[in-house]
Amino acid sequence: MQIFKVMYKFYYKHAKIYDMENNFDTIVAIVTPLAYSSVGIIRISGSDSFKIANKIFSKNFIKRAINYGYILDSDKKRLDEVILLPFVSPHSYTGEDVIEIQTHGNPQILNAIMELIIKNGARPALRGEFTKRAFLNKRIDLSQAEAVADIIQSKSIKSAQSALNNLGGYLKNKINSIKKDLIELYSKVIASIDFPEDVSETDAKDIVSICNDKILEIDNILKAAKSHDFIRDGFNCCLIGRPNVGKSSLFNALLNYTRAIVTSVEGTTRDTIKEALNLEGYLINFIDTAGIRDKQNVDEVEKIGIDNSIDAIKNSDIVMFLFENSSGEIEKNLIELASDKKILYIKTKADINFNKPNSDAIEISSKTGFGIDKLKEKIVSVIKEMTPLESDYTTNKRQQTCLLRAKEALLNVIETSKMQDLADLYAMDLKAALISLDEITGEVLGDKILENIFNNFCIGK
Ligand SMILES: Nc1nc2c(ncn2[C@@H]2O[C@H](COP(=O)(O)OP(=O)(O)O)[C@@H](O)[C@H]2O)c(=O)[nH]1
Ligand SMILES: [Mg+2]
Structure with a gap:
């Protein structure tokens, strides 16, 4: 069993393309639409957010509390009467120290406060950057991050509800459960290749049966996709x-x-x-x-x-x-x-x-x-x-493509595992299937894919 644990680690070590350094700068955005309305919200996230908030708030704020006061400009003149909400890391949307400031919903006020915060050291956030940080800080996985955009863009309550399921980890948990058995199988196969004296070759019958089970589970997710396309579009x-x-x-x-x-x-x-x-x-x-x-x-x-x-x-x-x-x-x-x-x-x-x-x-x-x-x-x-499978798993096109690729790789595993001495080959396909599944939860992702996903967000999310 020890050897499997080693292989498990091996798999994860090699699966990760990049290692994250969580030293991010502090970002700020106006979160609410820039229009005359009752309330406007500005969000700051990053290690300097508390420091910046203390510079512009009329008194020392209390952490984990609702703070009432004023935002003061550099000449100590009042910009607005506000509510200031500090969220202490890791218990925040991004996982970092976050400040949310509720102002009156006046675009001039919001812009002035935004400028003041930038002057004090934050930089304007990019599209989806708050959610991206939540992902990079491992507070949520990629399927949950995508669910945030889906909830905001849903055009019906049914569609919002299925996205909400994914935000709660519905799809993530399903993918992880499929992955669990495949990682175990992959580890055994690799162990038998690398240590043929100690570990015997995995029985082709077992490989076929595990792969078939997983293909069935993937097919069920894909079957529900059509229903969910209807619900979304x-x-x-x-x-x-x-x-x-x-x-x-x-x-x-x-x-x-x-x-x-x-x-x-x-x-x-x-x-x-x-x-x-x-x-x-x-x-x-x-x-x-x-x-x-x-x-x-x-x-x-x-x-x-x-x-x-x-x-x-x-x-x-x-x-x-x-x-x-x-x-x-x-x-x-x-x-x-x-x-x-x-x-x-x-x-x-x-x-x-x-x-x-x-x-x-x-x-x-x-x-x-x-x-x-x-x-x-x-x-x-x-x-x-x-839409009989309404309560089942929602997936977007990107996730469906990953599932189809994983299925294809598993079908290849089944084919090659039936032939003798091809463990090297089906080990590769097993790994390909795992990588495709990992792409759904965001474990192996090139920067380009990440950029594409978070570009679909609005500023402030
Ligand atoms: N009495 C009655 N006349 C109707 C009804 N529905 C449509 N019409 C009339 O039928 C004519 C054609 O209707 P319209 O909706 O333009 O038909 P369309 O060409 O199929 O789009 C109009 O003069 C309508 O007022 C109905 O339920 N009862
Ligand atoms: Mg007509």
């Missing part, structure tokens, strides 16, 4: 039907305001219009389209509109086919075009068309509001069907 839901069937009216009724022009003139809507709506925490992009009719009798603009409607079907996840009397009004080729989508049939103008629909269509009237809530409920239930 929203579901595209288009309204399709003949001219005048009531698409734009329904579009407006769903949004609850007049977004699209409605007239009794056929061909009023010539362009596709996209508008987002939150339903029960899900983001839905509704797309109103030009009515589809025979292209021979329409002008150039409407022709393009019809082509765009067909594209809208292709790019949608849910297609709502609207008709007035019977679903036979909808062209068969359009239904075929939507064969891999969720389809909803909607019978419109229930206030004037009294005959019952011949299918399981939903009856609505945009004029009276009849059936609109029922339609919204139906849309949400369809979405829930499309």
Whole structure:
């Protein structure tokens, strides 16, 4: 067992590309939007932050307490009445000594205090630099750091909640558990290569079984990815039907305001219009389209509109086919075009068309509001069907690429482990799989990758 521990250390030693020196300078940023508002916040982080705060605050502040006082400029004139919050390292957002100053939300005041802090020795923070420090100071791993950006950018509460899971270490813990068995296996394989007299070669059956288990776990994370892409980017839901069937009216009724022009003139809507709506925490992009009719009798603009409607079907996840009397009004080729989508049939103008629909269509009237809530409920239930793995792991594109690479390497391990005397080869693939997994949590990262990730942040985070 001792030998495995040695190998464990060996693996980690070689996995690390760079060693961090945690001697960072002190940074400052205005954290809140620079606009006239009730409160503005400035954040300082780094070893000099307490020293700087003491120079500009009207009295000696108390650590781990809420301090009330004034910010004084170099002539001891008051710049603002503030609340000052000191966070003592390592119990802060960055892991360093942090000062947060709550000022009045006036951009002039915020800029003046920011300048004063810079004059006293801090430098303006770069995009995402506070979160980057939290990562470099090992307070969070990379999947948690990425979750911070995802929470801020989420366009629905569902999406924010899955990002929040990752901030809590959901993905990190899963990846670490996959890694644990693979590190053990890798250590055994390396030990058998380096010390063939003491350690016998690992049984191919064991290798295959461990790798298969891990591939299954990776596949489960990837399967959930599609659901989470939906949750993050929203579901595209288009309204399709003949001219005048009531698409734009329904579009407006769903949004609850007049977004699209409605007239009794056929061909009023010539362009596709996209508008987002939150339903029960899900983001839905509704797309109103030009009515589809025979292209021979329409002008150039409407022709393009019809082509765009067909594209809208292709790019949608849910297609709502609207008709007035019977679903036979909808062209068969359009239904075929939507064969891999969720389809909803909607019978419109229930206030004037009294005959019952011949299918399981939903009856609505945009004029009276009849059936609109029922339609919204139906849309949400369809979405829930499309996202069965909601509670599972959220991953972004970068993390998915790493998982796919890890899976590929494990498949190679399985192949080569079945052949004799190829331990060197599958050891390499095992290491490749581990490195790909490490990239998710940020254990092996080139500076370039780090830069890309933190550039997606806003200043002050
Ligand atoms: N009575 C009634 N008329 C409607 C209803 N929905 C739409 N219309 C009318 O049908 C015509 C075409 O509506 P519009 O929404 O522009 O249809 P689109 O061409 O499919 O976008 C307009 O004169 C609307 O006022 C409805 O629920 N009841
Ligand atoms: Mg229209």
